[in-house]
Amino acid sequence: MARVYNFSAGPAVLPEEVLREAQAGMLDYNGCGMSVMEMSHRSAAFADIIEQAEADLRTLMGIPDNYHVLFLQGGATQQFAAIPMNLMKNGVADYIVSGSWSKKAFKEAKLYGDARCIASSEDENFSYVPDVDGLTFSPDADYAYICQNETIYGTRYPKLPDTGDVPLVSDVSSMFLSEPMDVSGYGLIYGGVQKNVGPAGVVIVIVREDLVREDVNPATPTIMRYLTQVDAKSLSNTPPCWGIYICGLVFKWLKEKGGLSAMKQINEEKAALLYDFLDQSKLFRGTARTDCRSLMNVPFVTGDAELDAKFIAECKDHGIESIKGHRSVGGMRASIYNAMPKAGVQALVDFMAQFEKENA
Ligand SMILES: *Cc1c(COP(=O)(O)O)cnc(C)c1O
Numbered sequence: 393m394a395r396v397y398n399f400s401a402g403p404a405v406l407p408e409e410v411l412r413e414a415q416a417g418m419l420d421y422n423g424c425g426m427s428v429m430e431m432s433h434r435s436a437a438f439a440d441i442i443e444q445a446e447a448d449l450r451t452l453m454g455i456p457d458n459y460h461v462l463f464l465q466g467g468a469t470q471q472f473a474a475i476p477m478n479l480m481k482n483g484v485a486d487y488i489v490s491g492s493w494s495k496k497a498f499k500e501a502k503l504y505g506d507a508r509c510i511a512s513s514e515d516e517n518f519s520y521v522p523d524v525d526g527l528t529f530s531p532d533a534d535y536a537y538i539c540q541n542e543t544i545y546g547t548r549y550p551k552l553p554d555t556g557d558v559p560l561v562s563d564v565s566s567m568f569l570s571e572p573m574d575v576s577g578y579g580l581i582y583g584g585v586q587k588n589v590g591p592a593g594v595v596i597v598i599v600r601e602d603l604v605r606e607d608v609n610p611a612t613p614t615i616m617r618y619l620t621q622v623d624a625k626s627l628s629n630t631p632p633c634w635g636i637y638i639c640g641l642v643f644k645w646l647k648e649k650g651g652l653s654a655m656k657q658i659n660e661e662k663a664a665l666l667y668d669f670l671d672q673s674k675l676f677r678g679t680a681r682t683d684c685r686s687l688m689n690v691p692f693v694t695g696d697a698e699l700d701a702k703f704i705a706e707c708k709d710h711g712i713e714s715i716k717g718h719r720s721v722g723g724m725r726a727s728i729y730n731a732m733p734k735a736g737v738q739a740l741v742d743f744m745a746q747f748e749k750e751n752a
Pocket residue numbers: 402466467468469470493539541542543563564565566584587
């Protein structure tokens with residue numbers, strides 16, 4: 393068996409310990425005589441799984457009691473619609489557009505109300521996060537929306553906007569559980585788990601109690617109403633059982649690793665390895681502005697598309713996979729999520745140094 397260093401942006405690398413534990417229970421989970429994939433979502437065994445997953449997530453993130461945790465389907469993209477449908481009571485929301493994901497969310501929200509783009513960094517191909525100091529939010533806005541880590545452009549908010557009484561909604565898909573967050577500073581936090589938490593098929597929504605209401609947009613499908621899923625404890629219909637189970641194993645793994653402060657430290661070390669190399673390299677350079685660089689997604693280029701292609705092709709021989717950048721930035725992108733070991737980042741940096749020498 394040869395595991396590669398998988399730098400994919402998502403679905404992405406999962407901790408080997410978690411995969412092994414899932415493998416061990418594949419034929420007989422905990423004496424049930426069946427796998428988690430095969431069991432009823434109404435069974436006692438699955439109730440334990442989802443309840444423990446929620447409890448562990450609450451511990452990891454320090455989620456206050458007045459927030460609900462939902463394990464849903466439809467990916468992060470479905471939340472682009474669910475958020476305005478559920479939260480736009482006045483029909484107004486402010487969006488900061490700092491990349492493709494917030495741009496898509498903004499576009500979707502316009503289908504349901506007066507979504508306003510109050511700041512954008514599209515003028516420089518989203519290589520930075522708009523300055524949030526001095527931004528004014530619409531007083532009648534139901535929420536203000538950000539994508540806190542833009543997966544494609546490798547940027548992250550160095551500082552959160554002060555939205556006053558306007559609830560802050562944040563897409564944290566590609567930075568979920570990579571560092572501690574003060575949940576009480578948000579109205580709603582959500583993320584597709586296939587970036588940093590688990591397998592594709594689950595989106596986690598953490599929403600403040602007072603934002604879960606009955607008087608949502610009347611066209612909101614029953615299944616997409618937060619109240620439906622809060623009342624049913626995410627079991628309104630069949631949930632993505634297997635995915636939730638794996639997320640639960642990842643939560644346990646994170647707790648054993650020392651929780652989110654410990655993860656943040658490791659993630660900072662890994663990111664520094666790569667950024668320090670990029671900053672002194674004469675061949676490679678990072679594309680995101682230094683003050684808003686992501687700890688999770690690191691896009692970089694040589695400036696020569698042919699050389700980029702050669703580098704990507706040669707990476708395979710060094711056990712480095714899925715390093716090709718997104719087409720809107722070009723070049724390479726290394727996604728260095730929680731489950732990417734430091735040795736993987738070191739292997740990448742070592743090969744970059746070698747490639748630089750060979751192609752000087
Ligand atoms: C991947 C991604 C999405 C889209 O996720 P899906 O689960 O495929 O819908 C949304 N936002 C961010 C920040 C992402 O990285």
